[in-house]
Amino acid sequence: MTLSKLPDISRLAFWTVSSSKQGLGVSNLTDTNNTDTYWQSDGQQPHTVTIKFPSRHHIHTVSFFADIDKDESYTPCKIRILSGTTQYDLQLVKDVDLATEPRGWVDLPLLDDSASLMAHLVQIEFPLNYENGRDVRVRGLRLLGPPPNDHMFKSEKILPYTTPEYFMYESLR
Template structure:
């Protein structure tokens, strides 16, 4: 994970679900910090991991661990990121064909830090036309600690720390 060393890991905050899984290879394997374990889907494509936050969170980068050498046709070659507030208003924010076969952590920086209640990571295609997918780790990264961006709900675009400390109610 090259670009994420100074970003806060927000992976433990949300509630995680997956579209399907083989018995014993479920969602808990995505966040166990062990790349020898994995989530394996069991169903029709696209396979998805859905992340639900209690309140809106800013997401800077999404990283996943995949290994073509170990998993061959179970390795995804295309990834889509969708965000929204509920499953019915998801909007595509990133659609990526992997340029190289993944052998480790793949970082997916978002164009702009995204504020979302719900994030869905979709794996629609695999190498060698594989049916199920294996993901050996998944992380969500927040913005850098000193990162401030203009929020669309702000009435005035003030960005100094003195103004930003009053941007929300407790």
């Protein structure tokens, strides 16, 4: 599956960070069109980004932009992704040690290629940096949803109905 076909659902959520240097906050993190700006944490590790949706959403991939050449010891080398209903019931979804030094977008599918995670809240932890750096820099972060026409009932074939009339009334408005 090509990630370019996945919709960016980042703007549907409320974002917070554990800490930030003045002028290098969450707005730089969510500005994915400009990788010259970045979020820089300020404080003790692990640094976190918490993303809250008003209702449960399908989340397929977490994608972040990092550049070891520009940021050196500020570049994360380990990422944990947790999910839950609130910050009090988070469960580990993915624990990644980056095999290569990042130079651009790093895509982390949450489940297998065809599935997506349903969540109210996603928390991304950055516990370790290259060269034992203390603070982290991330030049962009986005959440990607499943392909637009990939409904759970259709893909898993739970219900055998396939007529246009059925799909017209399959959800409440």
